[in-house]
Structures are given as structure tokens and as C-alpha cells.
Amino acid sequence: MAKEPLPPAEAVVRLEDVTVAYGDRPALWDVDLEIPKGSLTAVVGPNGAGKTTLMKTMLGLLKPATGRIEILGESLAHSKGKVAFVPQRSSVDWDYPATVGDLALMGTHGSLPWWKPVGKEEKRRAREALEMVDLVGLADRPINQLSGGQQQRAFLARALSQDAPLLVLDEPFQGIDASTERAILDLFRNLRRMGRSLIVVHHDLHTVRDLFDFSVLLNVRVVAAGPTESTLNEENLRATYGPRLGLDPRRAPHGPYDGARP
Amino acid sequence: MTTPDGAVLFACIGAGLLYGLLGSITHLRRQSLRGDVLAHSAWPGVLVAFAITGEKSPVVLALGAFVFSAGFGLVITWLERLFPRLKGDGAHALLLSGSFALGSVVWSLMQRHMEGLGQAGLKSFLLGQAAAVQWPDAWTLLGASMLAGLFVYSFRRDISGILFDRDHAFLLGQPTLAVEWILDLFLALGVVCGLQVVGMVVLSALLVALPLAVRPHTKSFGTFVLASTMLGGAIGFVTPWLVIFLESSFGHPGKGIPTGPIFVVMATLVAIASLFGPRFNNKSVATGIGVRR
Amino acid sequence: MLEIFLIGALSAIGCGLTGPVLLLRRRVLLGDAVSHSVLAGIGIAFWIHPVVNSPWLRLGAALSGCCAAWVATKLTGILRGRADAALGLVFPLFFSIGALILAIKASNTHLDVDQVLSGNLESSWLERFRLGGTDLGPQAAWNMLLIVVALLAAGWIWWRDLQLYLFDPQQGQILGRPMAFLEILVVVATTSVIVFSFDAMGPILLVALLAGPGICAWFLTSQIGPFFLATVAAGLLSVLAGTGLACALDLNIAGSIGLAAFLIALGTLLMAPDHGMVFRLLQANRARIRFVARLLAVHICQHEIKGDQASENTRVGLRDHLKLSEKEVAAGALWLQARSLAVWENQILVSTHAGKIFAKSLAEGQDSTDGQMGGEIQRPASLM
Numbered sequence: 001m002a003k004e005p006l007p008p009a010e011a012v013v014r015l016e017d018v019t020v021a022y023g024d025r026p027a028l029w030d031v032d033l034e035i036p037k038g039s040l041t042a043v044v045g046p047n048g049a050g051k052t053t054l055m056k057t058m059l060g061l062l063k064p065a066t067g068r069i070e071i072l073g074e075s076l077a078h079s080k081g082k083v084a085f086v087p088q089r090s091s092v093d094w095d096y097p098a099t100v101g102d103l104a105l106m107g108t109h110g111s112l113p114w115w116k117p118v119g120k121e122e123k124r125r126a127r128e129a130l131e132m133v134d135l136v137g138l139a140d141r142p143i144n145q146l147s148g149g150q151q152q153r154a155f156l157a158r159a160l161s162q163d164a165p166l167l168v169l170d171e172p173f174q175g176i177d178a179s180t181e182r183a184i185l186d187l188f189r190n191l192r193r194m195g196r197s198l199i200v201v202h203h204d205l206h207t208v209r210d211l212f213d214f215s216v217l218l219n220v221r222v223v224a225a226g227p228t229e230s231t232l233n234e235e236n237l238r239a240t241y242g243p244r245l246g247l248d249p250r251r252a253p254h255g256p257y258d259g260a261r262p
Numbered sequence: 263m264t265t266p267d268g269a270v271l272f273a274c275i276g277a278g279l280l281y282g283l284l285g286s287i288t289h290l291r292r293q294s295l296r297g298d299v300l301a302h303s304a305w306p307g308v309l310v311a312f313a314i315t316g317e318k319s320p321v322v323l324a325l326g327a328f329v330f331s332a333g334f335g336l337v338i339t340w341l342e343r344l345f346p347r348l349k350g351d352g353a354h355a356l357l358l359s360g361s362f363a364l365g366s367v368v369w370s371l372m373q374r375h376m377e378g379l380g381q382a383g384l385k386s387f388l389l390g391q392a393a394a395v396q397w398p399d400a401w402t403l404l405g406a407s408m409l410a411g412l413f414v415y416s417f418r419r420d421i422s423g424i425l426f427d428r429d430h431a432f433l434l435g436q437p438t439l440a441v442e443w444i445l446d447l448f449l450a451l452g453v454v455c456g457l458q459v460v461g462m463v464v465l466s467a468l469l470v471a472l473p474l475a476v477r478p479h480t481k482s483f484g485t486f487v488l489a490s491t492m493l494g495g496a497i498g499f500v501t502p503w504l505v506i507f508l509e510s511s512f513g514h515p516g517k518g519i520p521t522g523p524i525f526v527v528m529a530t531l532v533a534i535a536s537l538f539g540p541r542f543n544n545k546s547v548a549t550g551i552g553v554r555r
Numbered sequence: 556m557l558e559i560f561l562i563g564a565l566s567a568i569g570c571g572l573t574g575p576v577l578l579l580r581r582r583v584l585l586g587d588a589v590s591h592s593v594l595a596g597i598g599i600a601f602w603i604h605p606v607v608n609s610p611w612l613r614l615g616a617a618l619s620g621c622c623a624a625w626v627a628t629k630l631t632g633i634l635r636g637r638a639d640a641a642l643g644l645v646f647p648l649f650f651s652i653g654a655l656i657l658a659i660k661a662s663n664t665h666l667d668v669d670q671v672l673s674g675n676l677e678s679s680w681l682e683r684f685r686l687g688g689t690d691l692g693p694q695a696a697w698n699m700l701l702i703v704v705a706l707l708a709a710g711w712i713w714w715r716d717l718q719l720y721l722f723d724p725q726q727g728q729i730l731g732r733p734m735a736f737l738e739i740l741v742v743v744a745t746t747s748v749i750v751f752s753f754d755a756m757g758p759i760l761l762v763a764l765l766a767g768p769g770i771c772a773w774f775l776t777s778q779i780g781p782f783f784l785a786t787v788a789a790g791l792l793s794v795l796a797g798t799g800l801a802c803a804l805d806l807n808i809a810g811s812i813g814l815a816a817f818l819i820a821l822g823t824l825l826m827a828p829d830h831g832m833v834f835r836l837l838q839a840n841r842a843r844i845r846f847v848a849r850l851l852a853v854h855i856c857q858h859e860i861k862g863d864q865a866s867e868n869t870r871v872g873l874r875d876h877l878k879l880s881e882k883e884v885a886a887g888a889l890w891l892q893a894r895s896l897a898v899w900e901n902q903i904l905v906s907t908h909a910g911k912i913f914a915k916s917l918a919e920g921q922d923s924t925d926g927q928m929g930g931e932i933q934r935p936a937s938l939m
């Protein structure tokens with residue numbers, strides 16, 4: 001697969017000395033990170049490496065114990081609305097009364113003061129977002145009647161209609177079939193061509209190699225961060241996942257009753 | 263056939279509107295029993311307000327009730343944040359029983375130390391006294407539902423975003439904490455306004471049944487809230503007429519049929535019918551683009 | 556007095572044996588719902604056989620309580636796990652049906668909603684259990700004793716299945732264990748505890764005994780056996796404290812037992828080891844200091860290598876660069892000093908030899924004292 005050359009290095013996210021602790025256990029330790037503008041970045045690491053913590057911290061949903069965070073050259077307090085976040089699908093109640101179209105419109109609500117009704121501009125943005133994820137035909141469908149892949153695409157539409165220069169996605173491929181995954185990956189590539197920056201928590205090391213031009217290997221500390229080609233090597237992966245690399249890091253743990261019950 | 267008393271009719275409509283609206287919000291917050299708990303915790307508030315001031319004026323009592331139920335509501339929220347394992351109904355059950363126990367202890371103290379309490383029992387408190395409803399009660403309920411409606415309408419986008427996905431709303435810059443607080447206060451206010459009029463069993467039934475009845479047939483936040491409110495108003499309108507009809511058919515002379523239970527039974531039956539009946543929005547969408555199941 | 560205490564204590568044991576199950580299945584308010592729902596049964600029984608204090612009333616109460624609980628359980632499934640909505644829909648309906656029947660049929664008797672809903676422990680011993688003319692104690696105590704024995708027997712027979720039911724009922728179903736039966740058993744047990752003790756305790760105070768001691772135990776132990784024992788113990792303590800309080804201040808006994816249960820639960824939430832509020836605050840404070848100390852150790856070493864320690868490693872420099880408070884810098888430095896990892900020299904924090912080794916091991920990710928780094932803990936931002 002042909003790779004576009006990296007755009008000039010201007011940071012879309014900059015973290016300096018960021019440490020996040022739950023109790024006395026650091027979930028992120030002394031993270032210094034610069035993610036270049038216009039890149040398609042994968043955050044990779046084993047379970048409990050602090051990937052979600054990193055996302056939430058850089059968005060301002062978690063307060064770091066120390067350190068500084070800049071998004072698009074500004075402090076967190078000023079970045080409201082400039083980052084579109086796609087959380088894990090399981091984090092919301094899909095029984096909520098909303099249609100796919102409502103969900104897409106939600107992304108535009110941040111830029112709308114409370115006394116103004118939803119106008120043509122907002123509807124256009126929502127429609128465009130739905131077109132990008134190929135869900136226009138389902139705009140009137142309630143979200144509790146969607147399949148997993150459709151839910152994920154509806155979530156993406158909400159983020160796209162926000163028109164934010166930076167998209168942050170937490171495990172967007174969890175529980176999604178292969179064809180939807182391919183469609184979403186194509187979408188990522190298109191967005192990148194349009195000049196958006198994307199940061200994705202991701203598991204599948206193969207697609208990371210093929211698609212993402214920047215990688216962050218995380219295991220509480222940043223083990224390595226840089227262009228994928230030079231970063232994603234055997235040595236760094238071993239340092240991230242430990243000596244048992246080769247086993248799938250997502251391998252499900254044994255259930256408490258495996259073989260031990262009648 | 264006679265017509266129902268105007269105050270009773272409008273109080274029922276007001277209660278239906280108010281609890282339909284607030285119920286749709288508590289339903290989406292997965293706190294359907296919160297109204298019941300707040301209603302129980304208003305009881306010690308009423309008693310304490312009376313014990314301190316020695317007045318039986320409804321404003322003073324309502325103020326006491328509001329302070330207590332809003333306070334207990336905040337304690338529940340706080341406990342659930344600090345101790346996640348109390349989520350669901352642990353914190354609710356604890357505060358429900360705690361406030362009620364406090365109420366009965368205060369009550370027994372007051373009976374011993376205060377003169378002229380009378381034997382005002384729990385009955386009116388539990389089922390209301392719709393027969394003794396005055397016009398001010400009706401105006402209070404209608405006013406509260408207008409106020410809550412105005413708030414929910416003005417901030418409909420913020421509320422809907424926050425209830426669906428708090429983190430996302432926060433990142434969009436929507437005022438998450440303020441909206442959640444105000445919704446909590448509105449629930450406490452609504453409970454206190456209706457407590458003396460319809461009683462706690464009726465209000466907790468309406469808070470649950472009305473949103474449940476309309477949920478299967480609505481697919482957007484706006485229509486859901488509106489439908490729940492309107493259904494409440496409609497049932498509130500029908501109930502007094504039904505009571506009069508039943509009284510003329512089955513009632514004993516001098517002994518009326520209570521309005522509250524009829525209200526509850528109506529709302530619950532509508533909810534059950536709609537849960538098990540046909541649905542209006544379930545037209546199968548066969549032409550979905552890119553549907554991959 | 557002793558008999559009142561005995562009745563209260565037996566109720567507490569009954570609740571202590573059912574409360575944990577309801578708590579773990581997130582259905583404590585089932586107690587509240589059942590106790591309101593019994594009114595329907597009382598109303599119908601009274602309609603058929605209009606005599607106050609007949610055993611039929613109690614039978615009707617038990618049946619309608621069971622019925623309401625069963626309907627609520629089924630409805631929870633239909634509503635995709637919304638137990639709150641299911642309970643909230645069922646209990647007002649049953650209560651209202653009962654209230655309607657009583658309003659129409661029982662307008663001139665003493666059977667009153669007030670009487671059904673407010674417990675009266677003071678007079679519960681008046682009804683005696685007699686056998687062949689001998690007075691064997693209060694009827695209520697014998698009823699509760701029967702329930703407690705039945706509960707213990709059921710718990711003994713289905714102990715393993717009960718654990719499975721509480722932990723992972725789906726797994727239990729796959730293994731072919733009688734999970735549906737246990738569901739019904741729990742409903743029946745809860746209802747019978749409530750029906751047989753509510754004219755003594757009153758329904759809301761039963762919820763106090765179901766929820767309060769259970770919550771105490773939940774914060775004190777994590778094993779299922781001790782959980783039940785601790786619940787019973789906390790329940791007995793509540794009854795003891797409540798009756799004592801009521802005697803001393805001349806209060807409603809049931810109310811003060813409920814209040815005692817509530818206060819004991821709140822106290823546990825504050826003081827419990829590991830999970831309690833106070834412990835957590837202390838722990839968080841200690842953790843913060845340890846954490847700041849590590850941060851300082853690594854930071855001063857880095858600047859000593861760079862050579863700009865004179866400007867960076869002062870109190871002010873550390874405070875500003877690491878975004879710490881002055882107090883935190885002082886506490887962290889003290890932690891390092893106490894382990895001779897660093898010392899203050901001319902207002903500059905200087906690392907010792909041991910401190911450099913410590914910092915090196917930290918920077919390389921081998922935190923010997925921290926054990927598991929980055930364990931999978933997620934907490935909301937509001938806790939931080």
C-alpha cells in the first residue's frame with residue numbers, strides 16, 4: 001500500500017510530563033508525546049497499559065496528577081468542541097430514544113447556543129456525516145434497532161458532524177465484522193486526506209502496519225512513538241507486550257469456572 | 263352525570279403533565295424509583311418544619327419537605343459516585359429506609375412533646391387527598407409543570423446529549439454538572455408540589471408508568487418527552503370523570519371512591535397495554551443502505 | 556421488653572439471611588415493593604371474608620406479595636433489565652387495587668391503610684401462642700422463628716447453587732442448575748419474611764433491616780459466607796441499639812431500629828477498612844506523597860545530569876515545573892530524606908547515591924516497591 005509522506009511536523013496533541021495515578025498506582029507515568037498534525041495515529045499496547053486513560057486525559061475527562069497538555073496549540077480549557085471523541089460503544093445506553101439522524105445532529109449541538117433552533121447548516125452537516133458513513137438510508141431508524149457495525153458508524157457520524165480538526169476514537173473495531181472494519185478504515189484514510197488528524201486506540205497490529213502512519217506504543221510509559229515503519233519493530237513490541245509476544249495480546253483470560261466446576 | 267370539581271380536574275391534569283415530564287427524564291437516567299425515595303424523604307422534612315415553626319401553613323411545610331428531599335437526593339448522588347457498588351438501588355434503599363425511620367422517630371417525639379397534633383395519619387400522605395384539593399394546589403402543579411417544561415424545552419439539546427453520553431456532552435462544552443443538578447432539583451420540587459395533593463404512591467406510579475407507556479412508540483428524545491407529558495395530561499383529564507362515573511355506579515352513599523388509586527390503575531393499565539400491544543414505530547426498514555447484519 | 560427485643564432480633568436474622576441476596580442482585584427495593592403490594596391481597600381477602608385479624612388476610616397478603624414480586628421479576632426481563640421501572644410499575648398498582656377495595660368494602664371497620672403500613676412493635680407481643688393452655692410466648696416470635704429455620708434449611712440445601720445464582724446465573728443455567736427455581740425461592744423467601752414481620756416492624760423499616768446491615772457487610776467482607784454472617788450480626792446490633800435508644804428516649808421502637816440500622820450503615824461507609832471513606836482519604840494522601848516522592852527523585856536526577864540543578868531543583872523550581880504545591884514538594888522531599896535517597900543542600904534537593912539508583916530503576920520501569928504497575932483500574936474523573 002502506497003504511503004503518503006508525513007506532513008510537516010506540527011503537533012496536534014502535545015503532552016509534557018503527564019502522569020496519571022489511580023490511588024498510588026500510576027496508570028500513565030511521565031508521558032512526553034507529540035502527535036503530528038494530519039497524521040493517522042494508532043495507540044497500541046496490552047490490556048491495562050493505560051490506552052483509554054491516555055485518551056481520556058488528553059481530552060480532559062481525567063485530571064492528570066502532573067504535567068501539561070496542549071491540543072491544537074491551546075490549553076485544554078480552550079479546546080472544547082475542537083476534538084471529536086468516539087468512546088467505546090458499550091459506554092452508552094443504546095436503548096435511548098434517538099434516531100440515527102438525531103445522533104448525527106448531536107455533534108453539531110456544541111456550536112449552537114441554547115436559544116437557537118437547529119438550522120439548515122446543522123442539518124447539512126449531519127447529512128454529510130451520514131453520507132460519509134453510508135447511513136443516510138437509516139437516518140430515521142431508532143438506534144436500538146442497529147447492528148453493532150451500524151452503531152459504530154452512527155457514532156462516527158456524530159463525531160464527523162462536529163467538523164472537528166481532531167478525532168479521537170477508543171477501540172472503534174470492537175465487535176465489528178470485517179467488511180465494516182474495512183469501510184471504516186477507508187473512511188479514516190479519506191479523512192486524513194482531507195487534513196483531519198485521527199488518534200485511534202487499536203489492537204490489530206497488522207492493520208496498524210498497513211494503514212497508520214504514526215504509532216504510539218504504550219505500556220504505562222510511552223515505550224516508543226514515531227512513524228510506524230521505524231517504530232513498530234520487534235524490539236519495541238517486545239518491550240511493550242513483554243516476552244510472550246506472538247501470543248495474541250487480546251487473548252481472553254480464563255473464566256473463573258473453567259474446568260473447576262461440575 | 264355531574265361534572266368533577268374544577269380544582270380536582272386541573273390538579274389531576276397538572277399532576278399528569280408534571281410527572282409525565284419528570285418521569286421521562288428519570289426514566290432515561292435509569293432512576294425510576296428515585297421519585298418514590300424522594301417522596302419518602304420529604305416526610306421528616308414536613309415534620310421538622312412543623313416542629314421548628316409550629317405552623318401548619320403549606321408553604322412552610324413544603325419548604326421543609328423540599329429541603330429534605332433535595333438534600334437526600336444529593337446524598338444519594340454523592341454516595342453512588344463515591345461507592346459505585348451502591349449504584350442501582352443500594353443507596354436508594356438505604357436513604358429511603360433511613361429517612362422514613364427518621365420520620366417515624368421524629369413523629370413519636372412530637373406526639374409526646376407537642377400539643378394539638380391531632381391524628382393526622384400517613385394515609386393522606388401516601389395516597390393524597392384529591393377530594394380536599396383546593397384551587398391553589400391545582401395552580402401549583404400546573405405552574406410547576408410549566409416551569410419544568412420551559413426548562414426542558416430551552417435546554418432540550420443539552421439535556422438529551424448529557425443523558426445519552428455525558429463525556430461527549432462535556433467535550434462539546436455543554437454544561438453537564440449544572441444541568442444534572444437542576445434536573446435533580448426539579449424532581450425534588452415536583453415531588454414536593456404533588457405530595458400533599460396526590461400522595462407518594464400516585465406520584466411514583468406516574469413517574470414510572472407514563473414514560474414506559476410511550477417509550478415503545480417514540481424514537482426521538484423530543485417526541486418521547488412530549489408524548490409522556492401529554493399522556494399524563496390526558497389520563498389526568500379522564501380520571502376525575504371516571505371517578506364520578508364509578509361513584510354513581512358502585513359507590514356507597516357518603517363514601518366516595520378515592521381518586522388517587524384510580525389514577526394509578528389507569529396509568530399502569532395504559533403502560534401494560536402499550537408494552538404488550540402493537541407498536542407504531544416498528545415498521546421494518548428493508549431498504550437500508552449498507553445494512554450488514 | 557425482652558419479648559419485643561426477641562421479635563426484633565428474629566426479624567433482623569430473617570432479613571439478614573435474605574438481604575444479601577437482594578443486594579447482590581441489585582433488588583433491595585423489592586422489599587419496599589412487596590411490602591406495599593400486600594395491600595392488594597389483604598383487600599381481596601377482606602372482600603371475600605370480611606373479618607379483621609383473620610389468618611386469611613395474612614395468606615392473601617403473602618400470595619399477593621409473591622405475585623407482585625414474581626410479576627416484577629418477569630417484567631424486568633421484558634424491560635431489558637430495568638428492575639427499577641418494573642418494581643415502580645407493579646407495586647403502586649397492587650397497592651392501589653388494595654386501597655380501592657378497602658375504601659369501598661371496609662369503610663366502617665378498623666382495617667386501615669395506616670395500620671397496615673406503620674409497624675407497631677410495642678404491641679406485637681400481645682398476641683400469644685398457646686398450646687394446651689400454656690403460654691409459650693408471643694405468636695410473632697414463633698412465626699419468625701419458623702421462617703428463620705426454613706431459610707436456614709433452604710440455604711443449607713442450595714448453598715452452592717445460591718452462590719452460582721448470585722455470581723453468574725447464566726453460567727448456572729448452562730451447567731443445568733435450577734436457577735429459575737432459585738429465583739422463585741428468593742421471591743418467596745423475601746415475601747414471607749416481610750409478611751410475617753411487617754405488622755411488627757412496618758414495611759419501610761423492614762427495608763432498613765434488609766438494606767442497612769447488608770450494606771455494612773458488603774463493605775466489611777468480600778466472601779459470601781462471612782457476608783451473610785456479618786449481615787445478621789449488623790442486623791442484631793441495629794436491633795439492640797435501636798431498642799436501647801427507644802427505651803432511653805421513649806421513642807417509636809421500630810423507627811429507632813430503622814434509624815440505628817441506617818446510622819450503622821453510614822458509619823460503616825465512613826470507617827470501613829479498605830473501602831471506607833476515611834481509610835480511602837488516608838490512603839490517597841499517603842499514595843500521593845509516595846507518588847510525588849518518586850516524581851521528585853526522577854526529576855532531580857534528570858536535571859543533575861543536565862547540570863541545571865541550581866535553578867530547577869529548588870523548592871520553587873520543583874513546584875512550578877511539576878505543578879505541585881509547596882506542601883507536596885516538602886512532603887515528597889521528606890519521604891526521600893527519610894529513606895536517605897535525597898537531601899536538601901543550600902535550598903537545593905540533591906540526590907544521594909541510593910537515590911540515583913532508585914531514580915534509574917524508576918525511569919526504566921522497574922518499580923520494585925510498586926509491584927503491579929498500571930493495574931486495570933478505572934475511576935471517574937470526579938474521584939480524582
